[in-house]
Amino acid sequence: MAKPATRAASRRPIARKGAKAKRGMNRPSPTREELINFYRDMLLIRRFEEKAGQMYGMGLIGGFCHLYIGQEAVVVGMQAAINEASTVVTSYRDHGHMLACGMESRGVMAELTGRVGGYSKGKGGSMHMFSREKNFFGGHGIVAAQVPIGTGLAFGHKYKGEDAVCLTYLGDGAANQGQVYESFNMASLWKLPCIYVIENNKYAMGTAVSRGTAGTSLAERGAAYGIVGEEIDGMDVVAVKAAGEKAVAYASSGKGPYILEMKTYRYRGHSMSDPAKYRTKDEVNRMRQEHDPIDNVKARLAEAGVSDDELKAIDRDIRATVTEAADFAQSSPEPDPSELYTDILIEA
Amino acid sequence: MPIQILMPALSPTMTEGTLAKWLKAEGSAVEPGDVLAEIETDKATMEVEAIEEGTMGRHLVAEGTENVAVNTPIALLLTDSEDVSALDQSPSPVPDVALASATPTQAPAEPRGALPTPALDTDEERFFAATQIQTVREALRDAMAEEMRKDELVYVMGEEVGEYQGAYKITQGLLQEFGDKRVIDTPITEHGFVGLAVGAAFGSLKPIIEFMTFNFSMQAIDQIINSAAKTLYMSGGQMGCPIVFRGPNGAASRVAAQHSQDYTSWYAHCPGLKVVAPWSAADAKGLLKSAIRDPNPVIFLENEVLYGQSFEVPTDSDFTVPIGRAKVVRPGADVTVTAFSIMVGKALEAAEMLAGEGIDAEVIDLRSIRPLDVDAIVRSVEKTNRIVSVEEGWPTCGVGSEIAALMMERAFDHLDAPVARIAGEDVPMPYAANLEQLALPQPESIVAAAKSVCYRE
Numbered sequence A: 001m002a003k004p005a006t007r008a009a010s011r012r013p014i015a016r017k018g019a020k021a022k023r024g025m026n027r028p029s030p031t032r033e034e035l036i037n038f039y040r041d042m043l044l045i046r047r048f049e050e051k052a053g054q055m056y057g058m059g060l061i062g063g064f065c066h067l068y069i070g071q072e073a074v075v076v077g078m079q080a081a082i083n084e085a086s087t088v089v090t091s092y093r094d095h096g097h098m099l100a101c102g103m104e105s106r107g108v109m110a111e112l113t114g115r116v117g118g119y120s121k122g123k124g125g126s127m128h129m130f131s132r133e134k135n136f137f138g139g140h141g142i143v144a145a146q147v148p149i150g151t152g153l154a155f156g157h158k159y160k161g162e163d164a165v166c167l168t169y170l171g172d173g174a175a176n177q178g179q180v181y182e183s184f185n186m187a188s189l190w191k192l193p194c195i196y197v198i199e200n201n202k203y204a205m206g207t208a209v210s211r212g213t214a215g216t217s218l219a220e221r222g223a224a225y226g227i228v229g230e231e232i233d234g235m236d237v238v239a240v241k242a243a244g245e246k247a248v249a250y251a252s253s254g255k256g257p258y259i260l261e262m263k264t265y266r267y268r269g270h271s272m273s274d275p276a277k278y279r280t281k282d283e284v285n286r287m288r289q290e291h292d293p294i295d296n297v298k299a300r301l302a303e304a305g306v307s308d309d310e311l312k313a314i315d316r317d318i319r320a321t322v323t324e325a326a327d328f329a330q331s332s333p334e335p336d337p338s339e340l341y342t343d344i345l346i347e348a
Numbered sequence B: 001m002p003i004q005i006l007m008p009a010l011s012p013t014m015t016e017g018t019l020a021k022w023l024k025a026e027g028s029a030v031e032p033g034d035v036l037a038e039i040e041t042d043k044a045t046m047e048v049e050a051i052e053e054g055t056m057g058r059h060l061v062a063e064g065t066e067n068v069a070v071n072t073p074i075a076l077l078l079t080d081s082e083d084v085s086a087l088d089q090s091p092s093p094v095p096d097v098a099l100a101s102a103t104p105t106q107a108p109a110e111p112r113g114a115l116p117t118p119a120l121d122t123d124e125e126r127f128f129a130a131t132q133i134q135t136v137r138e139a140l141r142d143a144m145a146e147e148m149r150k151d152e153l154v155y156v157m158g159e160e161v162g163e164y165q166g167a168y169k170i171t172q173g174l175l176q177e178f179g180d181k182r183v184i185d186t187p188i189t190e191h192g193f194v195g196l197a198v199g200a201a202f203g204s205l206k207p208i209i210e211f212m213t214f215n216f217s218m219q220a221i222d223q224i225i226n227s228a229a230k231t232l233y234m235s236g237g238q239m240g241c242p243i244v245f246r247g248p249n250g251a252a253s254r255v256a257a258q259h260s261q262d263y264t265s266w267y268a269h270c271p272g273l274k275v276v277a278p279w280s281a282a283d284a285k286g287l288l289k290s291a292i293r294d295p296n297p298v299i300f301l302e303n304e305v306l307y308g309q310s311f312e313v314p315t316d317s318d319f320t321v322p323i324g325r326a327k328v329v330r331p332g333a334d335v336t337v338t339a340f341s342i343m344v345g346k347a348l349e350a351a352e353m354l355a356g357e358g359i360d361a362e363v364i365d366l367r368s369i370r371p372l373d374v375d376a377i378v379r380s381v382e383k384t385n386r387i388v389s390v391e392e393g394w395p396t397c398g399v400g401s402e403i404a405a406l407m408m409e410r411a412f413d414h415l416d417a418p419v420a421r422i423a424g425e426d427v428p429m430p431y432a433a434n435l436e437q438l439a440l441p442q443p444e445s446i447v448a449a450a451k452s453v454c455y456r457e
């Protein structure tokens, strides 16, 4: 399934007035080092999520737990396209986003087990984690609530004259909420540096896009507001990064928001308690076998002459990181009962 | 040594399940990701996938075994280097299990099986001559199905109510019986579909709106309050809005602040709405039927933890429970305890504990919060002279605050102690297991409050 490293991303510029998009022109192919980084970052998410799934099964993680397995290329590619000052906000399916932002595996895992060493001291859990240091603004449990919030972060970037964008991630199901369109209107009206990354993994819980969405091109959803949108192969991290860079250049030059519809797929159920009867095993297997984002990079790495041994060393490192995170998440104590009453208001 | 495969937890509230089927026979090769077995929970059938590779050594739990507790070893997996003789050595748990020494903290298991039918003091009693044991889940579904058979104008609408059979399986089978004209899957667009349903109700349809949970009703609260609740008044009585908003409310288990909130007092605040919050399956059924027949907007608050609990439910399809009437679920002489929804179970547990200390508590299930059956509470306080109000929601401006004020106005001369309020802690719901437990009212806190109003500390 090797693909030429220079292959242009499958993209479709929409509502683009004037200039035609240049298809894959002058785009340098990824360096060996870049590919290795993609591999490492995606594999970390994959292994982390597998471990989280296992720990959920053992009762160490409670509540809702939404895994990101299958979608790794989206967040890893986008993160590679932004600068340090940029901000990120997403939904409850947030573990991958946090790892990609550079948050530590152990802190994320310890939040999943509800321990004091977690990013929210155990008070937020899987769906509600944050890191001001890493410019990660959550982790939001209410479908689409993060969309106006991300628009507001972008508003702040513009207000303060920062060279930064906000990556606002949302699902295909979230794209039906009214507040998304209220956000699009304001973002376009005020030319806010907001990149809306719609992770179209084909399902909102048990509802296939075609059953919940009239007019299934989500990239076109901003057309009425004059927002440029593109559809990207979200299983191809190289294509994602290239699209991300273009969107960032556009948004940071003062032209306003941008929509990237990432065609992707989640391998696991919606959450740990989803029997996933709405799709066939075949469909899942086909995606895994033919479109896996990690296999995709592996093939590119082979072409670039990276040896199996080098990859194995990375695998070992990652397993060690994840094991260490799991150990920490189990040995970190539960929060002190007094924590129940802290962090409700800031003492003024 | 072989690896133990444990019964997995497959949902936030699962404590046990049925091992429905083995898909890997003893002796067959296992790859990571292979489906090993099918597990049935009260919600769904789920597949257990292999994490490690090896050979299926032995099934420790036979197909068809029910009530297998989470974390019970269900099979032994042989690793590459092992043969069957390894099965008789003492199995080593997978390394992760060994690490799992910090015991996973779980919400206390709710009482299982049929609870005793409470003493009855109203005309609902005659319906209890013929009953069946049903879960709250089944009772709710039957209520909707019976009303939909009777009245073509009744329809159900919400996220995942149709093909998925309900996120919590309350609408199970309704799509099959009534078709997709009357059982409608919506996009995730609460403000939109609630507004649409309010319009449909103005046009004399009778929508039942399922919120996947009441947390998401916040997206739609403007349409609920400003449109559904107020329009009758603003139109001088012309524009009735016969609609039911139902779904799970309050804390479930470990789903944290944005998914664990009790909205009872929020809705009870608003004129133009009726608000009910049943505990037993019989009340769930009887009140839901009344809500569907009611010409007004009714907020119908369910509880996820109660869905799987069983109670006696009258079989007569004419059985309904009038909105606005409380029920004494345990008569007593020394102290009145009011509660609703899941807290009724906690109050009954507390009453048992109090009985052990010689205090005879009367437990009242309010069932209906707006209108509130104040007469029933006053009647009880005239007898006991003491009252403790219990709710899961926050204390400030809560249902307990309202009851305290009403007792001042209506029963002041009968009170021998100040009204006591038990409520959820005044904090957003924490995720950590220990903190969640501390944030929710427990029977012990009800016992302490009851003793205090009896001056028995």
Ligand SMILES: Cc1ncc(C[n+]2csc(CCOP(=O)(O)OP(=O)(O)O)c2C)c(N)n1
Binding pocket: A093, A141, A142, A143, A144, A170, A171, A172, A173, A174, A175, A201, A203, A204, A205, A270, B159, B188, B190, B212, B216, B219
């Ligand atoms: C306002 C609101 N409504 C409903 C839910 C319940 N819910 C959680 S996730 C989800 C599906 C969202 O699907 P999508 O946006 O496609 O994201 P994905 O889960 O596929 O990443 C639903 C209905 C919620 N959390 N918030």
Ligand SMILES: [Mg+2]
Binding pocket: A171, A172, A173, A199, A200, A201, A202, A203, A204, A205
């Ligand atoms: Mg989706």
